[in-house]
Amino acid sequence: MGEFWPVPDVLTYLAGRWRVARSVRDLAGGDGGRFDGTTGFGPLAEGGLLHREAGTFVWQGVARPAERTLRFLPGPTPGTADVRFADGRPFHDLDLTSGRHVADHPCAADLYRGEFIVLDADHWRSVWRVGGPAKDLVLTTDYAREG
Structure with missing residues (x-):
């Protein structure tokens, strides 16, 4: 098998709790940060998963609590997901049937x-690579399933 691990159903794969380690690099300014925490993917009443991430974000030596919530809904084809922000706005699609996926999300400029x-x-x-007039960032997140 290649370097990717195919996932026939992304929602089934993601369900449960994960340890999260994220590095954030500002390519323009050279600053770096780190987020460490956990993510839980729990069932939504209407189908899909509610993604809740919480932990500590350290930027320029200052530690702050950080959290986010996303909704992973069943996608247009079996085994895929439609990822939305907590308020329902579209974020990106997710298809891991090949073990790898690339998605774009335009946000203002x-x-x-x-x-x-x-x-x-x-x-x-x-x-995630974030580019634009005000941003030049790379966010790398590693997820490891908990127990």
Whole structure:
């Protein structure tokens, strides 16, 4: 098998709790930060998963609590997901049937391009490159399934 681990159903794969380690690099300014925490993917009443991430974000030596919530809804084809912000706005699609997926999210003048790679049954990674007039960032997140 290649370097990617195919996932026939992304929602089934993601369900449960994951440890999260994220590095943030500002390519323009050279600053770096780190987020460490957990993510839980729990069932939504209408189908899909509610993604709740919480932890500590350290930027320029200052630690702050950080959290976010996303909704992973069933996608247009079996095994895929339609990822939405907590308020229902579209974020990106997600298809891991090949073990790798690239998605774009335009945000004002910036473009977020995410690459998702499944490493094995208990590890996956996302790399977001954010570019635009005010941002030049790379966010690399490693997920490891908990117990």
